[in-house]
Amino acid sequence: xxxxRVQPEDFDPGGEMAALGALGSGGVASFVGHVRGDDNxxxxxxxxxxxxxxxxxxxxxxxxxxxxxxxxxxxxxxIGRLVPGDRIVLVCTASRHRAAALEACAYLIDRLKTDAPxxxxxxxxxxxxxxxxxxxxxxxxxxxWD
Amino acid sequence: xxxxxxxYFASMRExxxxxxxxxxxxxxxxxxxxxxxxxxxxxxxxxxAFAEPAKLRCAIDQVLAPFDAxxxxxREIAFFPPVTGG
Numbered sequence: 001x002x003x004x005r006v007q008p009e010d011f012d013p014g015g016e017m018a019a020l021g022a023l024g025s026g027g028v029a030s031f032v033g034h035v036r037g038d039d040n041x042x043x044x045x046x047x048x049x050x051x052x053x054x055x056x057x058x059x060x061x062x063x064x065x066x067x068x069x070x071x072x073x074x075x076x077x078x079i080g081r082l083v084p085g086d087r088i089v090l091v092c093t094a095s096r097h098r099a100a101a102l103e104a105c106a107y108l109i110d111r112l113k114t115d116a117p118x119x120x121x122x123x124x125x126x127x128x129x130x131x132x133x134x135x136x137x138x139x140x141x142x143x144x145w146d
Numbered sequence: 147x148x149x150x151x152x153x154y155f156a157s158m159r160e161x162x163x164x165x166x167x168x169x170x171x172x173x174x175x176x177x178x179x180x181x182x183x184x185x186x187x188x189x190x191x192x193x194x195a196f197a198e199p200a201k202l203r204c205a206i207d208q209v210l211a212p213f214d215a216x217x218x219x220x221r222e223i224a225f226f227p228p229v230t231g232g
Contacts, residue, residue: 052208118231119156131157134228
């Protein structure tokens with residue numbers, strides 16, 4: 001089972017995990033990313049390239065399904081304006097083997113950060129705004145799966 | 147002569163003041179690199195937006211492409227900064 005969604009609405013991690021759990025694999029791993037409220041950040045606005053995002057996320061899910069013995073993959077990424085504490089991203093994997101579920105989950109979030117066309121703009125309490133810059137540590141985390 | 151749609155995202159969109167445009171590429175624009183070389187001659191906004199190609203990424207028909215990628219057959223070419231999702 002593969003489910004890939006990009007949406008402004010929030011999602012329900014428990015419900016998504018339960019849906020994968022119901023496949024009967026025996027193991028479900030998950031990662032949920034939230035907006036951090038560092039440095040007086042009041043909001044993040046996520047922009048994306050819709051036609052490419054759909055393709056990029058679907059490709060990532062397919063790569064994970066080909067590489068690990070997974071029964072299910074769920075990828076959800078939010079867009080639009082989010083405030084500290086809000087959920088941004090969910091990765092969920094189901095497998096008979098815990099190592100496969102956990103590794104595939106780590107692979108998907110690492111690769112999503114470097115391969116999917118999303119950009120974050122930060123808004124601060126003093127009115128300043130700035131685009132988040134890509135981090136070398138994210139590129140290194142993605143490369144370890146090559 | 148090839149008609150293409152150029153798309154700009156995030157800081158590139160803001161620097162150029164536009165999110166898309168239709169262009170007819172000159173014969174000389176065979177690769178992404180050639181296209182950038184031609185665009186920067188079009189006006190000062192392009193020269194400044196494309197001033198640091200190392201901080202830019204390109205996608206041809208929704209697939210990430212290196213700057214030496216050929217443009218033959220391309221319909222949609224997008225320029226944007228390195229991605230920051232997740």
